[in-house]
Amino acid sequence: MTDFSNSLILIGMPGAGKSTIGLLLAKMLVKDFVDTDILIQNREGKALQEIIYEHDYLKLREIEEQVLLGADYPNHVIATGGSAVYSDAGMRRLKRFGPAVFLDVPEAELQARINNFGSRGVACKPGQSFSELLAERRPLYQRYADITINCRDKPPEQILGEIIAAEADTYADMDA
Template identity: 40%
Template sequence: MSDRDLKFSEASGVSLIGMAGAGKSTLAPLLAAKLGWRNLDTDLVIEAFYGRLLQDVVDYLGVEKFRETEDEILSTLGAIRTVVSTGGSVIYGARAMENLQRLGPVIYLCIDCETCLERVGKGDGRGLAKDPEQSLEALYNERVPIYERYADFTIDTDKFSSDECAEQIAQWLKSIQE
């Protein structure tokens, strides 16, 4: 849980962060429906910007340039009454994360490493922003402390169904509403 002064209202947004396979793209529309909001997948925004699939964008730009580009694009994102589903690498962009925090609460969808490896496999075609020689397990271990640092609320998505996760998040949001 973060220590920042958290405000949530109808003019807020909510951002989902977490590893590939944590359920961000699955959970975002479910949570949005519960809240009566829209959902936005930032990977699709990046794909639309480049007119390419995300993995092709990562391959084209390289990991470092991709992360810089993701930071730039998401640092200018504006959204209210929207559940924002982010790419797993968004946490490397300080400006993007500051912007997402301005939009509203940041929810960390947590899964254990074993579940991540089962769901993602080698990550082929997923648009993972990692160095080719880096294992998925090493990437997981690198990112978890960063996700935890930015999280206002954490939910273990490998321990509950998607519907249960959406309901728990909605209840938490209701509990912090202004």
Template identity: 45%
Template structure:
């Protein structure tokens, strides 16, 4: 039996975690939160500003601390793409519910991300989008309780896919 206390969506920026999360929460009768929005609210800055002004390592530390402080029930949680760099935060999330990796091909992620420089993506200035895709995919898979490939599916189909998987594993 799986832990459906919370459903936590992980994956690359542009994977649709927030959009899927809202619709999934509605279908499950859960509340919805987006950890990127919590982080921005707590810091009073946009993600990109935090990264630019405080640096990548400080951003990751802030994100990790925020994740470890989450104590929720009956929520769908859309996470930032960089949460997989937060080992302590990921362990805490795993204890809070079911981690689902929303998997997409690199080509799909690249098509969806038009604003890579202003979106607040936690990446070193020397890294390309492809570099972080390769680096993160193995981490997403390592942490995930389930992997759901949403490549080539519209939002409604993706939500149906997630609901069916959750129903099958109750």
């Protein structure tokens, strides 16, 4: 049985489906949904890419960390920005509410989904390629993940089922 007092934190690359899967998961599990990228945009009154243009990618990460540290979201599905894993303090804060689920999508699928990498508001070094960014972030996703879902060629319904099953296993292990 799922513990409905806890949240699920979705982590992964841009294009992994955190927002899409998150909304569906929240509906299935009767939880509230929050997207930390939207929280950042609402707080700053501008799009992520505008923050990068006006400052730089490090400023976006700094703002993201502040938003994560201010998070108080029990009984939520939380879709994080792809760069949330750069903040150890922010991830520790989020994981107080529940397990982190890494949506592990192969690079080719991610690139097929993202047609606006340069203007999407991705917090990366200037000139950094998508492949380089994935290589940099993947170990961080793996480090913070309590649950890893291999999303290769899977429809959302299958991913949802695997998350729910893995979450139940995680809580069963905690009770043992």
